[in-house]
Amino acid sequence: MPNLLFADDKKTAAANDAQKMLNTLGLNFPPKAKRVIYLHMVGGPPQMDLFDYKPNLGAQFDKDLPDSIRKGQRITTMTSNQKRLPIAPTKYKFAQYGKNGMWISELLPWTAKMVDDLCFIRSMNTDAINHEPAITFMQTGNQNTGKPCLGSWVSYGLGSMNENLPTFVVLIAKSTNTEQLQAIGARLWSAGYLPGEHAGVQLRTAGDPILFINNPQGVDEKVRRATLDGLKALNEINFRTVGDPETHTRIKQYELAFRMQSSVPELADLSKESAATYALYGDEAKTPGTFANTALLARRLVERGVRFVQIYHNNWDTHSNVSGRLPLQCKDVDQACYGLIQDLKARGMLEDTLVVWGGEFGRTIYSQGELTKNNYGRDHHPRCYTMWMAGGGAKPGLVHGETDDFCYNIIKDPVHVHDFHATALKLLGYDHLKMTYRFQGLDQRLTGVVPAKVIDSLIA
Numbered sequence: 001m002p003n004l005l006f007a008d009d010k011k012t013a014a015a016n017d018a019q020k021m022l023n024t025l026g027l028n029f030p031p032k033a034k035r036v037i038y039l040h041m042v043g044g045p046p047q048m049d050l051f052d053y054k055p056n057l058g059a060q061f062d063k064d065l066p067d068s069i070r071k072g073q074r075i076t077t078m079t080s081n082q083k084r085l086p087i088a089p090t091k092y093k094f095a096q097y098g099k100n101g102m103w104i105s106e107l108l109p110w111t112a113k114m115v116d117d118l119c120f121i122r123s124m125n126t127d128a129i130n131h132e133p134a135i136t137f138m139q140t141g142n143q144n145t146g147k148p149c150l151g152s153w154v155s156y157g158l159g160s161m162n163e164n165l166p167t168f169v170v171l172i173a174k175s176t177n178t179e180q181l182q183a184i185g186a187r188l189w190s191a192g193y194l195p196g197e198h199a200g201v202q203l204r205t206a207g208d209p210i211l212f213i214n215n216p217q218g219v220d221e222k223v224r225r226a227t228l229d230g231l232k233a234l235n236e237i238n239f240r241t242v243g244d245p246e247t248h249t250r251i252k253q254y255e256l257a258f259r260m261q262s263s264v265p266e267l268a269d270l271s272k273e274s275a276a277t278y279a280l281y282g283d284e285a286k287t288p289g290t291f292a293n294t295a296l297l298a299r300r301l302v303e304r305g306v307r308f309v310q311i312y313h314n315n316w317d318t319h320s321n322v323s324g325r326l327p328l329q330c331k332d333v334d335q336a337c338y339g340l341i342q343d344l345k346a347r348g349m350l351e352d353t354l355v356v357w358g359g360e361f362g363r364t365i366y367s368q369g370e371l372t373k374n375n376y377g378r379d380h381h382p383r384c385y386t387m388w389m390a391g392g393g394a395k396p397g398l399v400h401g402e403t404d405d406f407c408y409n410i411i412k413d414p415v416h417v418h419d420f421h422a423t424a425l426k427l428l429g430y431d432h433l434k435m436t437y438r439f440q441g442l443d444q445r446l447t448g449v450v451p452a453k454v455i456d457s458l459i460a
Contacts, residue, residue: 027429027430028429028430028431028434028435029426029429029430029431030429031158031352031427031428031429032352032392032393032427032428032429032459032460033352033353033354033391033392033393033427033428034158034161034307034352034353034428035161035302035306035307035308035309035352035353035354035392036150036151036154036307036308036309036353036354036355036356036392036424036428037298037302037309037311037340037353037354037355037356038150038151038308038309038310038311038355038356039295039311039313039333039337039355039356039357039358040135040138040139040310040311040312040313040358040359040360041313041316041329041333041357041358041359042131042135042182042184042312042313042314042315042316042317042359042360043131043180043182043314043315043316043317043318043359043360044131044134044316044317044359044360044361044362044363044380044381044385045316045329045358045359045362045363045385045386046090046318046322046326046362046363046378047122047362047363047384047385047386047403047407048089048090048363048365048407049090049091049092049105049107049322049326049363049378050104050105050107050108050330050386051102051103051104051105051120051122051386051388052103052122052384052386052403052407053090053094053103053105054089054090054365054405054406054407055094056405057087057089057090057365057405057406057407058089060087060089060406061087061088061089061373062086062087062371063086063087064084064085064086064087065085065086065087065365065366065406065408066406069404069406069408069409070085070408071409073383074129075129075364075379076129076130076379076380078319078368078379078380079364079366079368079379082368085364085366085367086366086367086371087365087366087367087406088365088366088367088371088376088378089365090105091322091323091373091374091375091376092105092106092107093105093106094106095112097112097113097115098115098116098397099116099397100115100116100397100398100399102115102118102120102399105330107326107327107330107334108330108334109334110334110335110337110338110339111334111337111338113338114338114341114342114390115397116396116397117341117345117350117390117391117396117397118341118388118389118390118396118397119388119389119390119394119395119396119397119398119400119458120386120387120388120398120399120400121358121386121387121388121389121400121401121415121420121458122384122386122399122400122401122402122403123384123400123401123402123403123410123412123413123414123415124358124362124384124385124386124387124401124415124416124417124420125382125383125384125385125410125414125415125416125417126138126360126361126382126385126416126417127143127382127417128143128360128361128382129361129380129382130380131182131317131360131380132183134360134361134380134382135182135188135360136187136188137360137417138358138359138360138417139188139189140188140192140446141417141418141421141446141447141448142448145187145190146187146190146192146193147190147192147193148190148191148192148193148194148198148437148446149188149189149190149192149200149310150308150421150424150446151168151170151189151200151308151310152168152189152190152191152192152194152198152199152200153194153198153425153435153446154168154307154308154428155167155168155191155197155198155307155308156191156194156195156198156437157425157428157430157435158307158428158429159307160305160307161305161306161307162304162305162306164304165264165267165301165304165305165306166200166201166306167197167198167306167307167308168189168198168199168200168201168306168307168308168310169200169201169202169203169301169306169308169309169310170189170200170201170202170203170309170310170311170312171202171203171205171294171297171298171309171310171311171312172184172202172205172294172311172312172314173205173289173290173291173293173294173311173312173313173314173332174205174289174290174291174314175291175313175314175315175328175329175332176328176329176331176332177315177324177325177328177329178314178315179315179321179325180315180317180318180319181314181315182314182315182317184312184314186199186200186202188312189202189310193437193439193440193444194437195245195246196246200308200310203264203268203297205288205289205293205294205297235247267297267300267301267304268297270285270286270293270296270297270300273296277296277339277343280338280339280342280343281295281296281335281336281339281340281343282335282336282339284332284336285336285339290332290336291311291313291332291333291336292332292335292336292339294311295311295336295337295339295340296336296339296340296343298311298340299340299343299344299347299349302344302349302353303347303349313329313332313333315329316329316359318363318377318378319368319369319377319378319379320368320369320370320377321375321377322375322376322377322378323374323375323376324375337357340355341355341390341391344391345391349391350390350391350392351391351392352391352392353391353392354389354390354391354392354393354394354424354427354428355389355390355391355392356387356388356389356424357387357388357389357390358385358386358387358388359385359387361380361381361382361385362380362381362382362383362384362385362386363378363379363380363381363385364378364379364380364381364408365378365381365406365407365408366378366379381408383408383409383410384403384407384408384409384410387420389458392427392428393427393459393460394427394458394459394460395457395458395459395460396460398457398458400413400415400455400457400458401413401414401415413455413457415455415458416452418447418448418450418451418452419452419453419454419455420455421446421447421452422447422452422453422454422455423454423455423458423459425446425447426454426459427459432445432446432447432452432454433445433447
């Protein structure tokens with residue numbers, strides 16, 4: 001992959017150079033974003049408690065969800081045996097912020113400060129109703145595992161911007177509360193049928209960032225180099241014999257691992273970050289494994305040329321005890337997200353860095369289990385949920401989409417998961433219909449074969 005994409009792309013760059021870049025790389029549009037930080041809130045944040053305020057629902061407390069609203073839509077087995085579906089209005093206060101008057105919950109005071117930087121989508125919807133297929137669908141465009149994820153597609157399409165770190169890095173943040181964790185595994189950052197080099201590389205947030213990053217005792221750099229040279233020679237013989245392209249992937253990964261022995265320790269050393277930076281992200285950024293710490297690492301990663309950073313934050317699956325869990329979840333991420341956006345902006349990187357925040361689906365307006373004025377639970381809800389984007393060509397200050405008075409159905413400007421993927425790819429310079437990979441006789445793509453559309457109103 002040529003490195004022309006990584007040339008200076010300041011606004012002063014000549015138009016003919018931009019066109020030359022476009023033609024050389026096979027992009028379909030001039031890219032607005034050249035890197036992505038994706039913050040996945042695993043479990044499904046409750047949109048009505050955070051972003052999608054319904055002030056009239058207070059009068060509906062403990063009344064049954066009307067059949068005219070549910071319309072026979074399926075619900076999970078966790079609430080299908082309940083005798084009632086009692087409405088649980090949010091217990092949290094809301095206020096309007098920004099030029100567009102976006103409603104934000106009291107649980108997100110830092111997010112409230114930056115609503116004019118964010119592009120809110122209150123009309124996301126998905127096909128999946130349970131976590132495993134829903135997370136997989138959100139990440140890969142398919143409910144079945146084994147498909148390439150968005151990060152792998154970006155790696156495949158845009159290539160690397162550095163020689164000493166992976167193109168696609170995954171971080172798993174520890175949540176303060178751990179009542180109901182979901183499984184998070186490498187299937188979510190798999191390259192699927194794409195060449196293996198496009199898979200995500202997980203950096204651990206405690207101990208050595210990567211297992212076996214250091215040489216074994218008694219093995220110095222010269223011995224390691226000689227070993228790798230020998231392995232490369234053997235792999236080249238194997239490639240000439242068998243012709244498996246994954247052999248070259250293996251060679252590249254060995255070489256990258258060798259270079260990472262010096263680049264990763266420098267990346268993980270946060271001791272030189274300023275006091276002002278920690279004040280921005282919060283003191284939790286000093287503690288390895290916290291969401292704030294991973295958000296700061298994400299900035300350092302993209303600053304060093306990593307193309308795609310994926311952060312997973314667990315325990316948003318609030319089937320019960322919303323009042324006991326949701327404040328902790330929000331505290332984990334609120335200031336850190338603010339810090340990340342402001343940090344990127346101050347460094348001149350937000351303009352071409354797309355930041356995404358959201359879960360795999362939303363939550364129900366009716367309570368799962370016991371309902372009181374002060375506490376309730378919420379089941380899975382694929383019909384509508386809220387996500388936000390920032391930077392990278394996303395339209396700042398936009399509030400897109402609308403749900404009904406029960407926060408149950410979308411009544412204006414729906415955005416399906418495939419539409420979201422198509423839009424993200426356009427921001428990165430690709431037509432989702434043309435970004436394909438030949439596999440099993442088909443031109444495979446992230447958005448699959450079901451019709452999907454770019455939501456142009458989300459683009460600045």
